[in-house]
Amino acid sequence: MEKLNMYQVCHINGKEKDKTATAAHVIEAESIADAYTAAMETESGKDFLVYPLATLTDGESVYRLAAYACKQFNKWEMRNNNAVMSVLNRSTWDKEDEQQDAAAAIVATLADDENATMYAAFLAAYNRLAAGRDGLFRKSEVEYTPGAMFCNPFIEREAGATFPALAALIAKATEAAGLTDKQAETLEMYESGTTCAAALDLLEITKRAYYCNLYAAFYKVLAKAAEMDGEAAPTFAAAGIDKADLADALAAYAKRARVKK
CATH class of the missing domain: 3.10.20 (Ubiquitin-like (UB roll))
Structure with missing residues (x-):
């Protein structure tokens, strides 16, 4: 047991x-x-x-919360294209240092307030990890190296959409599609370019569950977008996607995700 x-x-x-x-x-x-x-x-x-x-009297519990904070922070990094290499290239001792930093922040929070919630302790650990990441990129590099800002791996940038109207419709549909937490996380990782293998580890799910969640998310978002666009589907049509293509895509995603219509 x-x-x-x-x-x-x-x-x-x-x-x-x-x-x-x-x-x-x-x-x-x-x-x-x-x-x-x-x-x-x-x-x-x-x-x-x-x-x-986590409690101050149980060191193992502090490290459990610290490990959880590290994992959530790494998931954030994996969801952001420009931070992906940072988390993938982290050495074993870097990870150990991170967990120690997170544990120290948790202990400090509990020592300052014995009634602190785990939310407060987790947030302190998470913010400590973020501060450490930001410290890796020195201001002097920006000041003395021309173009250094364009090489900063911790800056988030968004690519312009080829079809902005369709991109805006999909974004609205994603928010209104009623995705489960796992479906939303899987879709977010897919959109960020996170590999399936990395996603399986971060989400703690099987490969089969990953693809079922992904295709279910595709189906829900596309179905909601089609509903929001209306019978004539003008936004899809402007992007070169006719109603037959839309119907075929919905049928394929439904089948792959085993959606009951």
Whole structure:
């Protein structure tokens, strides 16, 4: 039987930079996925997050939360094209240093406030990792090296769309398609150029689940985009995609994702 770990459910209030959290309760489970499943039974309809529970009296629990923070930060890097090489080229000792930095931030947060939520501890660790990444790119390089900013791997850039109207429609459809968390994560990684092998490791899913989630996301987004574009599908038509092509694509994605229509 797998060892049970402790996880804290945090209720989330506000959005973006104004987001705050309050500790709800603690769940005992084998994995964070199981903890989320258990939390869904009591927190349905509420905005919440689940984190590994860390305490100053249990060093192993601190490293569990630190490892979780590192993994989430690496997932962010993998989702951004210009940061991909940074995470893939990281050495073993770099990863060990990162986990130590994350653990130190967690300990400092809990030492300052014994009632701090795991959301606050996780955020402190995450921000420490981000600060370390930003420190790798020195301001002196920008100041003394012409064109250095164009080589900065930590700057996010967006490529211009060939068909901006269709790109805007797909973006709106993606938000309104009702994707599950796994479908949204899989689609995001696919769009960022993350390889399937890397995505399997980061998402902790099987190859079959990866492609089922991906094609289900394709189907939902395309179906919503077609619905939003209307019967004549003028936006698709302007991009050279007629209604027959659209219908064929939907049928193919439905079949691959095993969507029941």
